Amino acid sequence: MPTPPNLQELFRTVYGAVYQCNRYNCYFVEFAGGISPFKVKDFLVLKQHVEAINVEAMVHDPSRASDVHVLMPYRSERCFVLTLTDVLHFQELLQGAKAMMSLNSLLQECLYAPAVF
Template structure:
């Protein structure tokens, strides 16, 4: 997917990408063939939900119902149907994006914080 001019790629893996949109103050998550927008709190909720998926339980549970995890994030029209492999790829993508968000925040503080001299 070519990056539109108002989006900056925040993090990418072989399975998706997260873009930052400063114009609308949101993140666009590209995963499993589609792109979904999320405001900052909703993106953090999405990450928290995906991180809370018990991968070990999915792997060891023989029930067919445990083969997939289905959820619909808050204020989103997107429904995610994730296999065990999808969950692992999605966790990797969201974790990398969150680390880049923290790094960007630290860089901004270092560059634009008022200098304090004693």
């Protein structure tokens, strides 16, 4: 899928991508066949919720209810119905995107910090 206009790819895996939109100060998450916008704070909350999914419990619970996890992010029209493998792929995507956000912040600090002599 080509990068939508005005968006810069922040991180990509085989299963999705996260784009940064400086114009609207938000992130677009492409995953599971759709793309959804998130304000910075909502993106970080989404990451926390995905990280909080107990993968080990999903693996060890034999009930059918544990086969999927339904995630309904704040201020989003999107609902994610995630299988165990989807959860792992989503965690990888969001962890990578967060790492790139941290790296970008560090680079900005280094490049634009006032020189001290």
